[in-house]
Amino acid sequence: MAITKVWEVNKCRYETADKYIYEVIYRVNGMDGTEEKWRETGAVTLPKPDTLIPWDTIKAESDGGKSTIIGWVKAKINADAARMGGFTVADIEKRIDDAITELNAPTTAEGTPWAVS
Secondary structure, three states: OOOEEEEEEEEEOOOOOOOOOHHHHHEEEEOOOOEEEEEEEEEEOOOOOOOOHHHHHHOOOOOOHHHHHEEEEEEEEHHHHEEEEEOOOHHHHHHHHHHHHHHHHHOOOOOOOOOOO
């Protein structure tokens, strides 16, 4: 099966006065066909922009704003990696590919010689 990655928003933390989203908790589901086999989760803190996108504009998008927020998350992950080092979006997705590949065709195992047939 083909391995796909599905980015999702678990939760947004925002200021109630102006609805500025300052933190996003996200997850990336590693799918092998229709089965979820691996998951990566994380959080990013978003800087406050000079101009906020109105909450109703985001909510009015066809997916309720999820793709916009995931775009912010990915951009922040890559920007932080470029500025401070660390994992990029591509690194996260490669970890998922590698984990599912290992699950599907293990290269290591555990046990004792007398108990393994």
